[in-house]
Every structure is written in structure tokens, then in C-alpha cells.
Amino acid sequence: MKLIRDFAVLLACLMVGKGMATLLPFSFPGSILGLFVLFFLLSTQLIPLNWVHDGGQLLLRHMRLLFIPVAAGLLGYADLLSDGLGLMISSALSGLVLILLVVGRLYQRMLS
Known part of the structure; x- marks a missing residue:
């Protein structure tokens, strides 16, 4: 039941x-805007982290499997x-x- 809530929030x-x-x-990816919405909700603590933690961990654990269709699609453009x-x-x-x-130049300027 907890995973269903996690996935529902995501x-x-x-x-x-x-x-x-x-x-x-203008054209902008909706998934990136969704990440910004999630970041805003988590940073303002409107949604507690434990509401998305387990679902996010599950998605991260299986991320390699989620990229297989993308990699297979790229083979068409080899x-x-x-x-x-x-x-x-x-x-x-x-x-x-x-x-x-x-970055090196900025770091040197910050040190001096």
C-alpha cells in the first residue's frame, strides 16, 4: 500500500x-517540470519525504531496466x-x- 502511495505522488x-x-x-519537457514540482513540494515540506522514499528507491534500483527500450531505439540510428x-x-x-x-579559475579567485 505504501508503494502505491509513493507512485501516486510521483x-x-x-x-x-x-x-x-x-x-x-515554448517547448519544455514536462518530466523536468514535474521534478521541479516534486522538489518544491519536498523542500517546502508540503509532502513528507517518506511519502516518496520507497517508491523512488525502487525506481532507482531498477533504472537500468528502464533504459533498455531507449538503448534499443538508438540502435535504429546506429x-x-x-x-x-x-x-x-x-x-x-x-x-x-x-x-x-x-571551475579551476573560479576556485583560484575564491582563494585569493
């Missing part, structure tokens, strides 16, 4: 987020992904280096 936050996304004049693989790797590495440089 699903309600998701539905509220999707409803908010339809009202926005040729497209292999064409841009070099660009994706270089952009990820350059972004990593840029972030490290900026």
Missing part, C-alpha cells in the same frame, strides 16, 4: 509537470550516430576541458 507530480508544459509558449561520433566525442571532451578550466 505520478501526480509528473502529470502536473506535463500539464504545465502544455501551457508554456549509422547516423557513427557518422557524428567524432564530433560528439570532441565536443564532450572540449566541454569537459572548458568546465574544468572555468
